[in-house]
Amino acid sequence: MGKVDLSACPVCSKLDITDETAFLDNLKCTIKTYPKNILIIRQGDICDALYMLTLGSVKTEMITENGNILGIEIIKAPRPLAPAFVFSDNNRFPVNVTSLEEVEIMKIPKAEIMRLMMTNPDFMSSFMTHNANRTQFLTNRLHLLSIKTIKGKLAHFLLENSPGEEISFVINRNQTELADFFGVARPSLARSLAELVQEGLIQINKKEYIILNSNGLRELLF
Amino acid sequence: MGKVDLSACPVCSKLDITDETAFLDNLKCTIKTYPKNILIIRQGDICDALYMLTLGSVKTEMITENGNILGIEIIKAPRPLAPAFVFSDNNRFPVNVTSLEEVEIMKIPKAEIMRLMMTNPDFMSSFMTHNANRTQFLTNRLHLLSIKTIKGKLAHFLLENSPGEEISFVINRNQTELADFFGVARPSLARSLAELVQEGLIQINKKEYIILNSNGLRELLF
DNA sequence: ATAAAAGTGTAACAATTGTTACACTCTCGG
């Protein structure tokens, strides 16, 4: 089993653990490793334990009923996968989870999570905050999807990621991934990007973007 | 202050409260009433306490940057409003909350919530489950929005709400509200509904719907 | 009972996005 850096985990960082090894030994859990590009969790699978990604990175994607893929996000270890759903009445995973590299996943039973929360207020607090942040992420996602034009989505997304006007920044997604992220067709996204460039609002060089006119971008939101 | 039926509240129902009045007296909280059609909470407002709707009903709606309204849901007392966000790092309300009638709202400080969770495992468990269910609701919302055609959204929505083929059921929203719920224009929704009727898939009488051909509806999801 | 307001049906037209197809560039492994 690989070495886990608990202090980097948003849920565990505040734990007062004098002996990390002892802590992990006391924890009833199972650990599994998966090779690259494996579908680890299917949308709809029962979720009766907390899945903690301890090594590697995964991609979560939601598949709509019409078969389209609506990319959600990339998760890097250490971080829990869909922690909120352990406690829901209908405890099924809402997304597919696919390994992007060789990964290691720690499966902690629900009862153990309960025990940790009871005995460790800091853990409880972190766990709550982490879930709250996840909810906020979903809300933002909802917000993005509710913007109806592609150029509007792009404006929102670029403004959110830009460090400021005329300052270049890198978007770590290619056009195909971006299109999935927005839930639109790839050529349509390319067209909208080209229009933004032609209108002098932004500048693109591979994955490097520069906002030239942030006010112009903001106008696309109305 | 109105009488509160705690047993009907998803978060409080499992509390072992021998004396409800004493429980509420011990709870440090403030109670406010609002008349009908008042904007109680604005999207972006700081959320440093748990807002519990104890009487009446409210409507929550998300306003996108382009000014469009994306209806989310109607909430009836007793139920907490956006309970997850009390604990998030950026603890701001994600939605507007408007009263639909005269309402009463109990404001419980975050510290009090923490105390309740520490001292009352059942409360903690219910609170977690409730938040998890909310997350699942958001995920479903995301799912619905990610379906691209209006007829697809309608098919998904109607199949989800129908008790079965040829059995009538009531949708408690008018066309305008439904259009908001789906994030589409009202006449476009009307057109899609008319098409579903014309194709013999459903039957409509005011707010009463009947699915005539559920397989036909399912085909719209591909 | 009746006027005002809210909700619905529908049509013509505009705007946006999706689909498909293909040429081109870039990257990476052999």
Next chain:
DNA sequence: CCGAGAGTGTAACAATTGTTACACTTTTAT
């Protein structure tokens, strides 16, 4: 260095949805 595959630019056309407008029906308030 070269070829395969991935990623990009772009164009023509189809499909879907939005916009606007107006007549009509239903509900609500006085």
